[in-house]
Every structure is written in structure tokens, then in C-alpha cells.
Amino acid sequence: MLVLADIDEPAVRRLLAGHAINFERVADGQPIPGSFWGEPEAGLIGETVYARGDTPVHSLLHEACHLIVMPVERRVRVHTNATDSIAEEDATCYLQIVLADALPGIGRDRLMADMDEWGYTFRLGSTRAWFAEDADDARAWLQSRNLVGDNLQPSP
Template identity: 50%
Template sequence: MILLQDRNLSDITLVLDRYGLELVQLASATEIPGSYWGESEAGLIGNRLYVRLDTPLHSLLHEACHFICMDEARRTGLNKDAGGDYDEENAVCYLQIVLADYLPRFDRKQMWADMDAWGYTFRLGSARAWFEGDAQDTHEWLMAHGLIDREGRPTWRCRY
């Protein structure tokens, strides 16, 4: 599993900046504010994404995609629990896979492996099987909300 310490934070910041997200790096062993899962998992409060160097990259992208996929009203009061429904959670998972391709030395294949290793569950048995064979409705949801284009590329906008 790829951790933030294994990558250049400035590359990650460039992607997050496009969405108005601020990356806040914390010292080792510091409790992560806004973390839904605790331990080393990323935390989200407003537009601030809290991480440590031992935070998994998939966790950072997952929480970032919650921010991107929720509507503006929920983003305004965001503190730890992104909420949302089943379709939005699927959109978050899909978009984090898409965004993985925009980070140097990381891509969707690594994201699929890290998601599977962490324990994301998909009815087809793996993140890749779901993404390639069972996520057309999620692709359409992301397009309908202006978050990806027809080819599946990010529009670099948050849901309005």
C-alpha cells in the first residue's frame, strides 16, 4: 500500500489545489482531525484535508473525492462524516481511481490494488472488476454532476 511518505507531496497538492482543497500535513503520531476511520486515515474538515506521512494515498484521495462529490451545502458544514448516499459513495470510489492517474508514479492499477488490500468491498470481488465491468451507472452519475467528461477525464470542478 502506497503511503504519502512514498510520494512527493507537492505533486499531490497540485491535484488538490484544482478543487480548492488544502492539504494539512501533521507530525507523526498526531491524531488526525476529521478522520472517520482514525489511526493514519485522512481527515476532512471543510476544505482542509488532514494527513500524516503514514496516511495511505488511497485514503487521501477517497476523502478528497468526498469533498468533490458532495453538494456545496454539505461542503460548507463538513466535519469528518461526509454523509451522502450509495450512489455518491460509488462516485467517490470511481473518482479516486480516475484521479490516481494524475499523480506521478501512481495510477489506477496501484489504486485498485491498494483499495483491495485495504478492504473496499465490491460485489464483483475487486475494485478493478467493479470499475471496468459494473460502474457504468457511476460513470453516468459523475458526468451528470459535471465531475468527469464522456471519456472519464476529470473536469476539475466540484459538484455544485
């Protein structure tokens, strides 16, 4: 499973900054603020995502995508638990897969494999099957908010 220490951290910072999200690197061995699942999973408080070197990349992207999909007025108040609805959770999962393509050496295929290894569960049995065959509602939700375009790339 890819962790933050394995990837290009400046690329993560640029990606998140492009969505008006702050990134805070937590020192190894220190508690991760706002971690819903517990360490080493990423955390979020307000408009900031927190992660350590041992934080899985899928977790960092997932928490960041929660912030991207939520209305700005909710971002500033969020602490630890970002889920508002099943639709928003599905959109978050979809967007994290799409954004993985923007990070060198990751891409959607690797991210979906890591999501499966971590234990994400989807009706069709795998992240890949869900993304390809059962995520029309998540894609439509994101498109209706201009978060991904018709080409399934993140909107600028």
C-alpha cells in the same frame, strides 16, 4: 500500500487545489483531525483534507473525492463523516481511481490494488472488476455533474 510519505506531496497539493480543496499535512505521531476510520486514515473537516506521512494514498484521495463530489454548501459543514448516499459513495470511489492517474508514480492500477488490500468490498470481488464492469452508475453520476468527461478524465 503506498502512503503519503512515498509520493510527490506537491503533486497532491496541486491536484487538490485544482478542486478548491485544502490539504493539511499532520505531523507524524499527531492525531489526524476528522478521521472517520481512525489513524492513519485521512480526515476531513470543512474544505480541508488531513493526512500524515503514514496515511494511505487511497485514503487521502477518497476523502478528497468526497469533498469534490459534494455540493459546495455541504463542504463547509462536513466533519468526519462525508457520506450522503450510496450513489455519492460510489462516485467517490470511482473518482479516486480516475484521479490516481494524475499523481506521478501511482495510477489507477496501483490505487485499485491498494484499495483491495485495504478491504474495499465490491459485488464483483475486486475494485478492478467493479470499475470495469459494474460502475456505470457511478460514472454517469459523475458525468451528470461534469466531474468527469466522456473520456473518463477529470473535468477541468
